[in-house]
Amino acid sequence: MKQLFTFIRKEFHHILRDYRTMMVLLGLPIVQLLIFGFAITNETRNSAIAVLDISKDEATQNVITKLESSRYFDIDRSLTSSQQIEQAFKNGRIKLAVIFQPNFQNELMHSNNAQIQLIADATDPNQASTLVNYASSIIMEYQSELNDQNKLPYTINTEMRMLYNPELKGAYTSVPGVMAMILLLISTMMTSISIVKEKELGTMEILLVSPMKPAMVILSKVIPYFIVSLVNIASILLLSVFVLGMPIQGSIFLLIAVTILYILCALSLGILISTATDSQLAAMLISLLGLMLPVVMLSGYAFPIANMPTILQVISNIVPAKWYIIMVKSVMIKGMGLAGIWKESLIIGGMTAVFLLISIKRFKIRL
Amino acid sequence: MTNEIVIKTDKLTKKFGDFTAVNEISFEVNKGEIFGFLGANGAGKTTAMKMLIGISKPSSGSAEVAGFDVYKQTEQIKKNIGYMSQRFSLYEDLTIKENIQLFAGIYGLTDKEIESKGEALITKLNLQNESNKVVGQLPLGWKQKLAFSIAILHRPKIVFLDEPTGGVDPVTRRQFWDMIYEAADGGITVFVTTHYMDEAEYCSRVSIMVDGVITALDSPANLKKQYVAGSMEEVFIMLARKAKRGE
Numbered sequence: 001m002k003q004l005f006t007f008i009r010k011e012f013h014h015i016l017r018d019y020r021t022m023m024v025l026l027g028l029p030i031v032q033l034l035i036f037g038f039a040i041t042n043e044t045r046n047s048a049i050a051v052l053d054i055s056k057d058e059a060t061q062n063v064i065t066k067l068e069s070s071r072y073f074d075i076d077r078s079l080t081s082s083q084q085i086e087q088a089f090k091n092g093r094i095k096l097a098v099i100f101q102p103n104f105q106n107e108l109m110h111s112n113n114a115q116i117q118l119i120a121d122a123t124d125p126n127q128a129s130t131l132v133n134y135a136s137s138i139i140m141e142y143q144s145e146l147n148d149q150n151k152l153p154y155t156i157n158t159e160m161r162m163l164y165n166p167e168l169k170g171a172y173t174s175v176p177g178v179m180a181m182i183l184l185l186i187s188t189m190m191t192s193i194s195i196v197k198e199k200e201l202g203t204m205e206i207l208l209v210s211p212m213k214p215a216m217v218i219l220s221k222v223i224p225y226f227i228v229s230l231v232n233i234a235s236i237l238l239l240s241v242f243v244l245g246m247p248i249q250g251s252i253f254l255l256i257a258v259t260i261l262y263i264l265c266a267l268s269l270g271i272l273i274s275t276a277t278d279s280q281l282a283a284m285l286i287s288l289l290g291l292m293l294p295v296v297m298l299s300g301y302a303f304p305i306a307n308m309p310t311i312l313q314v315i316s317n318i319v320p321a322k323w324y325i326i327m328v329k330s331v332m333i334k335g336m337g338l339a340g341i342w343k344e345s346l347i348i349g350g351m352t353a354v355f356l357l358i359s360i361k362r363f364k365i366r367l
Numbered sequence: 368m369t370n371e372i373v374i375k376t377d378k379l380t381k382k383f384g385d386f387t388a389v390n391e392i393s394f395e396v397n398k399g400e401i402f403g404f405l406g407a408n409g410a411g412k413t414t415a416m417k418m419l420i421g422i423s424k425p426s427s428g429s430a431e432v433a434g435f436d437v438y439k440q441t442e443q444i445k446k447n448i449g450y451m452s453q454r455f456s457l458y459e460d461l462t463i464k465e466n467i468q469l470f471a472g473i474y475g476l477t478d479k480e481i482e483s484k485g486e487a488l489i490t491k492l493n494l495q496n497e498s499n500k501v502v503g504q505l506p507l508g509w510k511q512k513l514a515f516s517i518a519i520l521h522r523p524k525i526v527f528l529d530e531p532t533g534g535v536d537p538v539t540r541r542q543f544w545d546m547i548y549e550a551a552d553g554g555i556t557v558f559v560t561t562h563y564m565d566e567a568e569y570c571s572r573v574s575i576m577v578d579g580v581i582t583a584l585d586s587p588a589n590l591k592k593q594y595v596a597g598s599m600e601e602v603f604i605m606l607a608r609k610a611k612r613g614e
Contacts, residue, residue, distance in 0.1 A: 006472030010461065017460050017501070202454035208422045209450040209527075210473045211442065 003212055007220035014194070015224055025190065029182040029232045033239050036174035047131055049096040050076045050088050059105035063116070063142050067098065072134045089121050096120045096131045108146075175240045176328035177301030179259070180321035182236065183229055184266045184295055189287035191225050191270030196283040199274075214363060222267050229263045249335030258331065258345060262324040265348050268355035269320075275362040295321040323347050371398040373525055373556045374419065378428035381414050388414040390579040391428060396572075398524075401547060401557045403570030403587075407607045411579040412560045413529065419558070420527055421445055433524045446474070449518035449555075453530035456514050459503035463494055466502055467517060474521035488516050508539030512546060519550050526550065528559040532566065544569050564600035575603060577610050 015022055049067070053060045068075050076094060079085060088094045099117040101107065108114035118135055120128035195218070198204040207217050233256070240246040248255060269291070277283050296302050298312060299321035305313055316322050323344040330336040330344075338345075374396035381389040389411045396402045406412045417423035419432050421441030430437040433447040450456075457466045467488065471481040489498050492512060502510060511531060519526050528547075532540045544566065551557050551571075559570070567573050567587060574584040583590055583606055587599050596602045 003473055003475065006469055010458070010465070010469045013461055013465055014458075201459075202452055203456060203458060205422070205452055205454075206450060206456045207473075209420050209445060209448070210470075211445045211475065212473050 004216055004220055007212070007216065008223050011194070011220060011224040015228070025186055025228055026231065026235070028185070029178065029236050030239060032182065033175065033178045033236055033244070036178055038244075046074050047072060047095045047127075048076060048093060049073045049098060049131070049135075050079050050085060050094040052079045052082060052085060052097065052099045053077070053104075054102050055100050055104035057103075057105035059108055059114070060100045063100075063139060064098075066138050066142050067135065070134070070138055072131070085119065089119075092121075094121070095127065096135060098135060172246065172329075172333055173301065175236070175244065175246055176325045176332065177299070179233070179236055179328060180262070180299060180301065180324050181292070181295050182232055183259070183263055183324075184269075184291055184321060185287075186232060187225055187229050187263050187266035188270040188273065188291055189284060190228075191221055191267055192273040192277075192283040192287060193280050194225075195221050195271065195274035196277060196280050199278050200280055218271060218363075222271070225270075226263060226267060229266075230260075233259055246332070248332050250331035250337065254338060255328065255331045258324070258327045258341065258348075261345060261348055261352070262320065262327075265320050265352040265355070268352050268359065271359045272355045272362075275359050294319045298322065299325055301325055318351075320348055320351055372396070373398050373434075374402075374430070374432050374558065376419075376428065376430040379415070379418060379425055379430045380427045381411075381418060381423065382426040387579055389418070392576070392579075392581045393428075394574055394581060394584055396525075396556060396558060398556055399551055399554055400571045401551050401559065401569065403567050403573040404558060404560045404576070405567055405573055405603060406560075406576030407610055410576040410607075410610070412576055415576070416527060416529060416558070416560065420448060420450055447524045449521065449523040449526040451514050451518040451526070451528050451531055453533050457502050457510065457517065460501055462501050463489065463498045463505075463513065466513070467520070470517050471520055476521060484520055488520065492516060508535050508543075511535055512539070512543060515543065515546055519555055523555065525556040525558055528557065530560055530562060532561065532563065540566070564598065564603055567599040567603070573599070575606050577606055582606050582609075 015025075051064055051067075053064065064075065064077075067073050073096075076088070079088065079097075082099070085097045085099070088097070097117075097119040099119065101115040101117075104114050104116075116139060118132050120132050122128040195204075198207065198217075204217075208214065237248070237252075237255075241248060270287075273283055273286050273290075277286065294316075298305070298308075298316040298319045300316070301321070305316050305322070308316065327341045327344045327348075330341050334340075372395050374394075376395075377393050378391040379389060379393070380387065380391050392415060404412055404416065414423065418425045418437055419430060421432075421437060421444045425437060432444045435441075435443040435447070437444065458469070461469065464485065467485040468481055471485065476484070489495055492509070494509070494513070497505065502513070505513070515526075515528070515531060518528075532543055535543065540563070547557055547559070547569075559566075561567065570587060572584065572586050573590060574581050575590075576582070583593075583602070585593065590602050591597070591599065594602045594605055596605065
């Protein structure tokens with residue numbers, strides 16, 4: 001027991017003394033979360049749109065005011081003809097054009113059927129459809145207000161509700177994703193590097209000759225990074241609640257419990273990598289290419305899994321981060337309990353067991 | 368010398384597939400002896416040593432180290448030996464004190480022992496002013512002396528040194544050997560591999576390995592007489608030239 005303690009203290013000396021790496025370990029989650037939470041986001045704000053209003057009546061003014069008062073659009077009213085629209089798209093001045101038919105109000109009042117055309121710059125299809133959605137829902141809103149006043153019979157109201165994330169905040173997807181990525185990075189990459197480093201420097205030989213048991217060496221490598229991971233979890237959660245305004249709907253203890261389970265999975269993966277290689281560089285490359293890419297591409301964090309080809313959907317099942325992200329979203333955003341995530345917990349627990357078994361087997365072969 | 372035997376091997380063999388790295392070596396080492404284990408690169412020295420220190424299982428034959436069997440009692444062997452490898456064996460980013468605390472802790476010394484023995488060690492090596500510096504800043508010679516002192520801090524019965532003086536200047540090497548003599552006088556058996564033939568002259572007895580086999584084993588004086596040579600270097604070249612294995 002005293003051996004273990006001595007050795008863990010030594011690992012902390014390594015970590016604390018290499019303060020550049022430590023800054024990265026502790027600073028990276030914060031920077032990444034802020035970048036993904038604020039800067040890189042699917043929300044579109046203050047997009048430049050043009051309005052072509054030949055009719056210039058009360059109804060068109062009302063619609064335009066409504067569009068303007070939303071925080072999504074910056075409105076350019078200078079257009080006077082449909083030719084100018086294409087020009088504005090071509091030189092990239094606008095992302096969306098809203099075109100009212102002539103005699104808009106008249107048509108609306110008398111034939112009950114007025115046309116608004118929405119033209120979007122679909123070179124960025126995601127942005128285009130987001131903008132069109134925003135604009136049409138604003139127009140729908142106006143329409144329903146009119147209907148309320150007129151008490152017209154036979155009106156159909158389409159009502160949209162964005163469940164769990166009513167404001168469509170980007171943080172809701174980026175927080176679980178960043179958590180999955182950071183924990184994997186620190187737990188897996190740092191443990192595998194620190195174990196392989198001992199092999200590379202030759203100190204592992206000294207340790208194997210000492211009465212220290214290999215399992216103790218590994219355990220004392222793992223504990224410090226486990227603690228660093230917990231610190232990161234705390235900073236990520238505090239930041240997402242108090243800065244990004246994310247709620248924790250479910251039990252925070254359950255959230256922490258599944259996170260610890262995921263950390264254990266990542267740590268055992270790190271041990272497995274360290275048994276597979278003798279060089280720090282190789283350990284880092286395996287961690288980065290073999291783990292970071294799947295996490296970003298296949299975990300459902302950046303791209304929806306449901307839209308992938310079947311083969312990738314199958315492969316995505318072996319990415320632990322996929323299951324972890326599902327669990328974090330379920331607990332943190334939907335407020336589900338253990339009953340809702342037991343399947344995912346079992347999968348990650350199973351993966352951890354498999355990684356550990358293979359590592360133990362490989363470690364024995366080495367000796 | 369009490370003639371107590373601390374290392375005893377009998378036809379100890381290690382095979383890697385078809386390749387026989389160590390072929391039926393048999394020898395005995397007495398307590399307090401400085402036993403030189405010589406051989407060209409690839410002769411099988413390191414493999415033989417790894418079997419003795421319990422990190423490699425022999426293919427056949429038997430061996431006892433400090434009275435314990437190398438097959439079954441590696442745990443006890445590890446507690447009773449010290450080891451220092453050709454590669455520098457301390458942590459460069461830890462201070463001298465931290466390295467001492469770490470290794471003493473691993474070998475199960477109590478806090479009191481660590482405190483007093485650590486102090487004594489630092490005073491002996493004249494490192495009082497450096498004790499809180501990280502080891503990476505020390506010159507190589509000092510590092511090696513420190514590594515040796517730490518390897519014998521827990522008073523092992525035997526200390527295994529794998530080319531301990533590689534890359535160290537002659538003056539420091541001489542000082543290093545003074546420390547080895549001191550340890551041997553204190554009853555620690557020293558098992559040392561080296562490339563420097565002047566160092567072979569310092570040993571009580573020397574074995575020379577060629578192609579996995581021990582071809583000569585005696586005191587340096589007797590070996591020189593036997594091969595009619597002026598120095599250990601000539602003896603070594605005469606024997607090593609017969610090697611068929613490349614590097």
